[in-house]
Amino acid sequence: MTAPTLIACHDCDLLQRETALPAGGAACCGRCGAVLYRRMPESLDRTLAFTLAAGVLFLLANAFPLVGLEVQGQRNATDLLGAVCALWDQDMRMVAGLVFLTTVLSPAIEISGMIYLLLPLRLGRLPPGAGRMLRFLQAVKPWGMVEVFMLGVLVSLVKLAHLASIVPGIALWSFGGLILLLAASAASFNPHEVWARVRL
Amino acid sequence: MTAMVVTAARLGLLACHACALLSRPAAVGAPARCPRCGAHLHHRKPNSIGRTWAFLIAAYILYVPANLLPIMDTSSLFDSQRDTIMSGVVFLWTSGSWPLAALVFFASIVVPLAKLIALTLLLVSVQRRSGWRPYERARLYRFVEFVGRWSMLDIYVVAILAALVQIQSLATIHAGPGAIAFAAVVVLSMFAASAFDPRLIWEPVNEDNG
Numbered sequence: 537m538t539a540p541t542l543i544a545c546h547d548c549d550l551l552q553r554e555t556a557l558p559a560g561g562a563a564c565c566g567r568c569g570a571v572l573y574r575r576m577p578e579s580l581d582r583t584l585a586f587t588l589a590a591g592v593l594f595l596l597a598n599a600f601p602l603v604g605l606e607v608q609g610q611r612n613a614t615d616l617l618g619a620v621c622a623l624w625d626q627d628m629r630m631v632a633g634l635v636f637l638t639t640v641l642s643p644a645i646e647i648s649g650m651i652y653l654l655l656p657l658r659l660g661r662l663p664p665g666a667g668r669m670l671r672f673l674q675a676v677k678p679w680g681m682v683e684v685f686m687l688g689v690l691v692s693l694v695k696l697a698h699l700a701s702i703v704p705g706i707a708l709w710s711f712g713g714l715i716l717l718l719a720a721s722a723a724s725f726n727p728h729e730v731w732a733r734v735r736l
Numbered sequence: 737m738t739a740m741v742v743t744a745a746r747l748g749l750l751a752c753h754a755c756a757l758l759s760r761p762a763a764v765g766a767p768a769r770c771p772r773c774g775a776h777l778h779h780r781k782p783n784s785i786g787r788t789w790a791f792l793i794a795a796y797i798l799y800v801p802a803n804l805l806p807i808m809d810t811s812s813l814f815d816s817q818r819d820t821i822m823s824g825v826v827f828l829w830t831s832g833s834w835p836l837a838a839l840v841f842f843a844s845i846v847v848p849l850a851k852l853i854a855l856t857l858l859l860v861s862v863q864r865r866s867g868w869r870p871y872e873r874a875r876l877y878r879f880v881e882f883v884g885r886w887s888m889l890d891i892y893v894v895a896i897l898a899a900l901v902q903i904q905s906l907a908t909i910h911a912g913p914g915a916i917a918f919a920a921v922v923v924l925s926m927f928a929a930s931a932f933d934p935r936l937i938w939e940p941v942n943e944d945n946g
């Protein structure tokens with residue numbers, strides 16, 4: 537059929553020959569500049585390690601309060617799901633759903649899906665439905681917005697700083713770590729390598 | 737650019753959008769699936785221009801209430817205050833947090849509008865089969881895809897404030913109807929960006945090199 541060394545750019549459809557890359561290098565489309573594929577050193581090991589650590593921090597980020605507010609002896613703290621519930625109770629169901637989708641559900645799917653894929657691969661086996669799972673994860677990825685949420689927390693805290701004293705919670709620090717780990721996991725992941733192991 | 741521009745489509749090959757595998761469809765025009773990952777294969781995203789316009793126009797319409805209606809309702813002992821996106825930015829500015837005011841202004845006002853305008857520009861240029869600066873337009877599209885998520889910032893701020901500021905004796909904050917419209921603008925413009933097929937930008941260029 538076709539030579540295995542050809543690749544079509546996903547953004548402009550130009551056919552190009554695949555070439556070997558140095559470790560850490562990226563191949564860009566010669567016409568439109570889109571990144572076609574990359575070669576990450578020890579991609580599988582690193583991605584799995586970052587993802588497992590991200591899973592731990594994700595649990596912490598959801599189990600503990602995010603921030604607390606202290607005014608005249610009164611204390612009010614919220615966790616992530618508390619923010620979703622507050623919107624839900626104020627009849628902002630669609631917005632509550634969107635916040636839940638982008639800060640809880642998407643990261644949860646992303647982390648557990650990656651572990652489902654990478655842990656068996658690390659042990660030399662291909663998990664059932666690997667292709668379908670990888671495709672699903674690619675579709676979910678744009679909806680995970682933990683880094684934007686973190687910025688939202690910081691903006692809220694500045695807005696409240698004049699009103700009350702703020703007590704940062706464990707989840708706040710967990711969130712900070714989670715963002716770094718998810719970014720590191722995405723940067724070291726090489727879907728090209730996994731696809732190559734999915735049998736035709 | 738050289739005269740030899742060979743695209744996958746020209747050779748009758750379909751590239752999988754998910755796993756990048758090239759394959760040859762059984763028959764031209766027949767529904768095809770990727771032999772490796774099972775994704776539906778298309779020469780171009782189906783009805784890309786029409787669907788992008790639909791999402792885009794809906795987003796433009798909702799952009800108006802998103803900016804005019806209050807996104808947040810603060811009631812304290814003495815008064816109650818309704819904040820739109822813009823008045824939230826003004827509040828940050830006057831309270832001395834200039835970097836933050838600039839950040840929120842950029843994320844909530846500049847980015848959504850710029851995204852809508854950029855997609856309109858891309859659609860119009862593609863419909864006119866323009867060969868104008870394809871490289872810059874391709875980069876514009878990737879930038880639009882990348883930057884759109886940051887518009888969610890204000891939605892998160894409202895969510896956190898509404899959960900946190902529930903101190904009955906002092907102040908309570910509720911989300912306002914503008915938040916619904918604003919969230920809809922963000923989601924619709926994300927759908928619009930993903931419905932657009934950047935390969936359309938290059939079609940006139942492919943033909944010129946024919």
Ligand SMILES: [Zn+2]
Pocket residue numbers: 545546547548549550565566567568569570
């Ligand atoms: Zn390209």
Ligand SMILES: [Zn+2]
Pocket residue numbers: 752753754755756757770771772773774775
């Ligand atoms: Zn495929």
